[in-house]
Amino acid sequence: MDTALILKIEHRKGLISDYESAKHFLEQSDLLRQLLAENFQFESYQLMNRLNEIAEIPFTQYIPKVQEWLAILNSLTACDEGFSLTKKKDYILSCYNGMLTSLFIRMEYSNHKEIHQGINWITKYQRFERNTPTEWNGSGILRYGGCLKAIPCYIGIVKSIIALSEYKKSIYYQSNQIVESKFNQGIDYILNQNVYLRKSTSEPITNYITSLSYPFTWKTNVIEILRMLKSNGFVNDSRCNFAMEYLKSKQKDNGIWYANAGYKPKGWILFDKPKESSLWISQEIQEILEISNNNCPLE
Template identity: 35%
Template structure:
């Protein structure tokens, strides 16, 4: 099977293969996906976010002048003393967008950036990781968006914040971060990754859809990839998610794209493919860890 060279690069990176600078440059340069991702630019906040999320999933993309430009614009336009905000004002910070930018910066090797540290500290100080948590964050803006910090916290914001801490923890850690990470991971496992505790139904509308890269929604693929990188992959509460994924595999051991998110700057890595190369690679990797 012929892969886009960006996926070839990702596979080699995940396998920890040694690559020369010229090999990396060639794989990035010849990628049709990279060419598509970098063909235009504007300063719309969501455009910048989705471009950076996508590029962060392609190893070594921080070497591209385009990626560096996106990073600079996000720092300038979305960075605050508390973390990342769509408006550039700390009062407008939302947990989900704050978290996905932490993750992207970490995957690009920019975990030491001051705004990333601010954003991580915001999660540790204010994010809810269990029900009936009384957050000290009292800015009114956050109350307008689906109950981010209400008695039953928004699952999207919580899950993405846990994943953000997980990415940051690969580089820097402390006791408070570890406690929050453990607490949040347990909350996700209590929900068998995707189920409401009250009735077992999917927590959110798109949580069982398969596509890549991530967007505002939280998906079973995101959650399984995160869990696969922890010592919880064989937890019995992961079984339901693995079984669901297995049921969606076709005769060629590939997976179809269920949903294409539409937003300014967002590009699906697999399009609407019936056999998505990116999602199939990721799922096969997850299964390797689960069945090891």
């Protein structure tokens, strides 16, 4: 088991709570060594993906190189009203604005202004209900799949709600009724979809939403959505039952889950190899299902 995963497990148990205690695990991690290698293009999409992967390992926000990369990403994506992969506000998309806002929050980025702009874009323009207009008229929204049409893009909803969830738990947050109202609307929308199912046919919303993969790309999946719901106390809602049962059904006889082969962006570093015992995915699902390590061994 890689020492980065040992660190994550120990951190979740409350046994490691500061960077000094974590440094040994970080320094010994083969996975983190791969993630910190400069073997990808320093453009916004690949840098966002690499940092999103790094953010899954506790205390990596204190690594100097990671802070340098965050500053580069901020310079490539922050614009007047939120975050855009092109740095042009006209091309702000719900999914990427949500992902970038979440990333900077999780990594405790020092420039609060851009984070608040990303959140403000969500509360002002993102739709969490059907058949309601939006004031946003950026051309990117219209060009790439119609994120804010009568039925808003589900990926955009999920990534935006994850951003609001991270914001509410962060050092940046001050009590805000608009944020709370939007967050509750989004949670209700997700729960009313039974987390991952179409209302019209009860089929999965996308062909990849049931994929067991980790960390998470823009192609959200049931693990990412349930993790967010669990962290906010909603996972016991009956509307999560189908998704919870789906995860249970994928557990192997040895108590472990296996990663699915699937979408892999350029520069992506695998945490788990497909069709093999997937320790990182298993740890995430154990946390969601509240299965103890003794009953589901990670060896």
